[in-house]
Amino acid sequence: GNSVTQMEGPVTLSEEAFLTINCTYTATGYPSLFWYVQYPGEGLQLLLKATKADDKGSNKGFEATYRKETTSFHLEKGSVQVSDSAVYFCAFSDSNYQLIWGAGTKLIIKP
Amino acid sequence: GAVVSQHPSWVICKSGTSVKIECRSLDFQATTMFWYRQFPKQSLMLMATSNEGSKATYEQGVEKDKFLINHASLTLSTLTVTSAHPEDSSFYICSARVRGGTAYEQYFGPGTRLTVT
Numbered sequence: 001g002n003s004v005t006q007m008e009g010p011v012t013l014s015e016e017a018f019l020t021i022n023c024t025y026t027a028t029g030y031p032s033l034f035w036y037v038q039y040p041g042e043g044l045q046l047l048l049k050a051t052k053a054d055d056k057g058s059n060k061g062f063e064a065t066y067r068k069e070t071t072s073f074h075l076e077k078g079s080v081q082v083s084d085s086a087v088y089f090c091a092f093s094d095s096n097y098q099l100i101w102g103a104g105t106k107l108i109i110k111p
Numbered sequence: 112g113a114v115v116s117q118h119p120s121w122v123i124c125k126s127g128t129s130v131k132i133e134c135r136s137l138d139f140q141a142t143t144m145f146w147y148r149q150f151p152k153q154s155l156m157l158m159a160t161s162n163e164g165s166k167a168t169y170e171q172g173v174e175k176d177k178f179l180i181n182h183a184s185l186t187l188s189t190l191t192v193t194s195a196h197p198e199d200s201s202f203y204i205c206s207a208r209v210r211g212g213t214a215y216e217q218y219f220g221p222g223t224r225l226t227v228t
Contacts, residue, residue, distance in 0.1 A: 044204065
Protein backbone atom coordinates (compact mmCIF):
# COMPACT_ATOMS: atom_id res chain seq x y z
CA GLY A 1 0.00 0.00 0.00
CA ASN A 2 0.89 3.66 -0.07
CA SER A 3 3.49 4.75 2.45
CA VAL A 4 6.25 7.23 3.17
CA THR A 5 9.44 6.42 5.01
CA GLN A 6 11.64 9.18 6.32
CA MET A 7 14.64 9.41 8.57
CA GLU A 8 14.03 8.92 12.23
CA GLY A 9 14.97 11.84 14.36
CA PRO A 10 15.97 13.77 16.11
CA VAL A 11 18.65 15.01 13.81
CA THR A 12 21.04 17.33 15.61
CA LEU A 13 23.41 19.57 13.66
CA SER A 14 25.55 22.58 14.28
CA GLU A 15 24.73 25.87 12.63
CA GLU A 16 26.00 26.13 9.03
CA ALA A 17 26.18 22.35 8.66
CA PHE A 18 24.82 20.55 5.59
CA LEU A 19 21.43 18.92 6.03
CA THR A 20 19.95 15.87 4.39
CA ILE A 21 16.69 14.28 5.50
CA ASN A 22 15.95 11.15 3.53
CA CYS A 23 12.48 10.33 2.27
CA THR A 24 11.30 7.43 0.14
CA TYR A 25 7.79 6.59 -0.88
CA THR A 26 5.70 3.69 -2.09
CA ALA A 27 2.84 4.69 -4.37
CA THR A 28 1.06 3.75 -7.53
CA GLY A 29 1.45 6.05 -10.47
CA TYR A 30 3.28 9.35 -10.23
CA PRO A 31 2.15 11.27 -7.18
CA SER A 32 2.98 14.86 -6.29
CA LEU A 33 5.57 15.05 -3.52
CA PHE A 34 5.81 17.52 -0.66
CA TRP A 35 7.82 18.61 2.31
CA TYR A 36 5.95 20.29 5.14
CA VAL A 37 7.52 22.01 8.14
CA GLN A 38 6.12 22.51 11.63
CA TYR A 39 7.92 25.09 13.74
CA PRO A 40 7.58 24.80 17.53
CA GLY A 41 4.09 25.69 18.64
CA GLU A 42 2.85 26.33 15.13
CA GLY A 43 0.82 24.57 12.46
CA LEU A 44 2.04 22.83 9.34
CA GLN A 45 3.34 24.86 6.44
CA LEU A 46 4.11 23.70 2.94
CA LEU A 47 7.86 24.05 2.49
CA LEU A 48 8.25 22.85 -1.09
CA LYS A 49 6.73 20.54 -3.64
CA ALA A 50 7.44 18.70 -6.89
CA THR A 51 4.77 17.39 -9.20
CA LYS A 52 6.68 15.31 -11.74
CA ALA A 53 9.85 13.31 -12.13
CA ASP A 54 13.11 15.28 -12.03
CA ASP A 55 11.34 18.39 -10.76
CA LYS A 56 13.25 20.22 -8.06
CA GLY A 57 11.27 21.98 -5.39
CA SER A 58 12.99 24.77 -3.48
CA ASN A 59 12.19 27.32 -0.80
CA LYS A 60 14.08 29.12 1.97
CA GLY A 61 17.34 27.48 0.89
CA PHE A 62 15.86 23.98 1.06
CA GLU A 63 15.75 21.75 -2.00
CA ALA A 64 14.37 18.36 -2.91
CA THR A 65 14.39 16.55 -6.24
CA TYR A 66 11.70 14.10 -7.39
CA ARG A 67 13.57 10.89 -8.21
CA LYS A 68 11.23 8.43 -9.84
CA GLU A 69 13.84 5.74 -10.32
CA THR A 70 14.63 5.58 -6.62
CA THR A 71 11.18 6.75 -5.42
CA SER A 72 12.88 9.33 -3.26
CA PHE A 73 12.48 12.99 -2.37
CA HIS A 74 15.34 13.82 -0.03
CA LEU A 75 15.39 17.24 1.61
CA GLU A 76 18.67 19.18 1.57
CA LYS A 77 20.00 22.50 2.74
CA GLY A 78 23.55 23.68 2.36
CA SER A 79 23.88 25.69 5.56
CA VAL A 80 21.31 25.35 8.31
CA GLN A 81 20.43 28.00 10.86
CA VAL A 82 19.07 27.78 14.38
CA SER A 83 15.77 29.06 13.03
CA ASP A 84 15.46 25.91 10.89
CA SER A 85 14.85 23.87 14.03
CA ALA A 86 11.46 22.26 13.45
CA VAL A 87 9.77 19.01 12.53
CA TYR A 88 9.86 18.16 8.83
CA PHE A 89 7.29 15.92 7.17
CA CYS A 90 7.56 14.25 3.80
CA ALA A 91 4.27 13.47 2.06
CA PHE A 92 2.65 12.66 -1.26
CA SER A 93 -0.85 12.93 -2.62
CA ASP A 94 -2.66 9.77 -3.54
CA SER A 95 -5.18 9.33 -6.35
CA ASN A 96 -7.90 10.80 -4.11
CA TYR A 97 -5.77 13.88 -3.42
CA GLN A 98 -5.32 12.85 0.20
CA LEU A 99 -1.91 13.31 1.70
CA ILE A 100 0.07 10.27 2.77
CA TRP A 101 2.49 11.30 5.52
CA GLY A 102 5.85 10.24 6.78
CA ALA A 103 6.38 10.06 10.54
CA GLY A 104 8.22 13.38 10.67
CA THR A 105 11.83 14.17 11.49
CA LYS A 106 12.69 16.53 14.29
CA LEU A 107 15.62 18.77 13.41
CA ILE A 108 17.61 20.49 16.14
CA ILE A 109 20.20 23.08 15.16
CA LYS A 110 22.68 24.13 17.81
CA PRO A 111 24.43 27.50 17.65
CA GLY B 112 -2.32 33.65 0.88
CA ALA B 113 -4.89 31.13 1.98
CA VAL B 114 -5.46 31.15 5.70
CA VAL B 115 -7.08 28.50 7.85
CA SER B 116 -7.98 29.25 11.43
CA GLN B 117 -8.88 26.95 14.28
CA HIS B 118 -10.71 27.78 17.45
CA PRO B 119 -9.96 27.32 20.21
CA SER B 120 -6.19 27.04 20.06
CA TRP B 121 -6.22 25.12 23.31
CA VAL B 122 -8.91 23.72 25.57
CA ILE B 123 -9.04 21.86 28.86
CA CYS B 124 -12.15 19.89 29.66
CA LYS B 125 -13.31 17.38 32.21
CA SER B 126 -13.71 13.73 31.42
CA GLY B 127 -17.18 12.97 30.12
CA THR B 128 -17.85 16.37 28.60
CA SER B 129 -17.92 17.28 24.91
CA VAL B 130 -15.69 19.73 23.12
CA LYS B 131 -16.21 21.41 19.76
CA ILE B 132 -13.32 22.57 17.59
CA GLU B 133 -13.92 24.88 14.66
CA CYS B 134 -11.93 25.04 11.46
CA ARG B 135 -12.46 27.98 9.12
CA SER B 136 -11.03 28.87 5.75
CA LEU B 137 -10.82 32.64 5.98
CA ASP B 138 -10.26 33.79 2.43
CA PHE B 139 -11.22 30.88 0.22
CA GLN B 140 -13.91 28.27 -0.16
CA ALA B 141 -13.06 24.71 0.71
CA THR B 142 -15.25 21.87 -0.45
CA THR B 143 -13.05 19.43 1.42
CA MET B 144 -11.52 19.68 4.86
CA PHE B 145 -9.40 17.12 6.64
CA TRP B 146 -9.04 16.44 10.33
CA TYR B 147 -5.80 15.09 11.71
CA ARG B 148 -4.61 14.04 15.11
CA GLN B 149 -1.01 14.52 16.02
CA PHE B 150 0.48 12.28 18.67
CA PRO B 151 3.21 13.23 21.15
CA LYS B 152 5.92 11.71 19.01
CA GLN B 153 4.77 13.97 16.18
CA SER B 154 3.23 11.50 13.72
CA LEU B 155 0.09 12.70 11.99
CA MET B 156 -2.97 10.53 11.70
CA LEU B 157 -5.73 11.38 9.27
CA MET B 158 -8.99 10.99 11.15
CA ALA B 159 -11.56 11.91 8.56
CA THR B 160 -12.29 13.73 5.35
CA SER B 161 -15.11 16.21 5.49
CA ASN B 162 -17.00 17.28 2.37
CA GLU B 163 -19.36 20.23 2.42
CA GLY B 164 -22.97 19.17 2.62
CA SER B 165 -22.32 15.47 3.04
CA LYS B 166 -21.27 13.00 5.69
CA ALA B 167 -17.64 12.77 6.65
CA THR B 168 -15.55 9.79 5.62
CA TYR B 169 -13.74 8.35 8.60
CA GLU B 170 -10.48 6.45 8.51
CA GLN B 171 -10.34 2.94 9.80
CA GLY B 172 -10.23 2.80 13.57
CA VAL B 173 -11.70 6.26 14.13
CA GLU B 174 -15.02 6.18 16.00
CA LYS B 175 -17.47 8.32 14.08
CA ASP B 176 -19.87 8.50 17.03
CA LYS B 177 -17.12 9.85 19.23
CA PHE B 178 -15.60 12.29 16.77
CA LEU B 179 -18.51 14.07 15.16
CA ILE B 180 -17.64 16.08 12.09
CA ASN B 181 -19.90 18.61 10.46
CA HIS B 182 -19.08 20.59 7.33
CA ALA B 183 -22.04 22.91 7.12
CA SER B 184 -20.61 25.50 4.77
CA LEU B 185 -17.76 26.02 2.32
CA THR B 186 -15.75 27.82 5.00
CA LEU B 187 -16.51 25.96 8.21
CA SER B 188 -16.02 22.44 9.51
CA THR B 189 -16.37 21.40 13.12
CA LEU B 190 -15.03 18.46 15.08
CA THR B 191 -16.85 17.56 18.27
CA VAL B 192 -15.17 15.18 20.67
CA THR B 193 -18.04 13.61 22.58
CA SER B 194 -17.73 12.18 26.08
CA ALA B 195 -14.06 13.01 26.11
CA HIS B 196 -11.60 10.87 28.02
CA PRO B 197 -7.97 11.49 28.96
CA GLU B 198 -6.81 9.30 26.08
CA ASP B 199 -8.43 11.80 23.70
CA SER B 200 -5.93 14.43 24.82
CA SER B 201 -3.99 15.34 21.72
CA PHE B 202 -3.22 18.00 19.14
CA TYR B 203 -5.95 18.22 16.50
CA ILE B 204 -5.16 19.83 13.16
CA CYS B 205 -7.48 20.63 10.31
CA SER B 206 -6.66 21.41 6.73
CA ALA B 207 -8.73 22.82 3.91
CA ARG B 208 -8.44 22.11 0.24
CA VAL B 209 -9.16 24.92 -2.17
CA ARG B 210 -12.19 24.27 -4.30
CA GLY B 211 -11.15 22.61 -7.54
CA GLY B 212 -7.57 22.43 -6.39
CA THR B 213 -5.14 19.56 -6.29
CA ALA B 214 -3.31 18.31 -3.25
CA TYR B 215 -0.79 21.11 -3.07
CA GLU B 216 -3.59 23.57 -2.47
CA GLN B 217 -4.29 22.15 0.95
CA TYR B 218 -3.77 24.65 3.78
CA PHE B 219 -3.41 23.82 7.44
CA GLY B 220 -4.79 25.39 10.56
CA PRO B 221 -2.55 26.10 13.55
CA GLY B 222 -3.97 23.22 15.55
CA THR B 223 -5.95 22.82 18.77
CA ARG B 224 -4.42 21.35 21.90
CA LEU B 225 -7.03 19.34 23.80
CA THR B 226 -6.37 18.24 27.36
CA VAL B 227 -8.94 16.07 29.09
CA THR B 228 -8.61 15.87 32.86
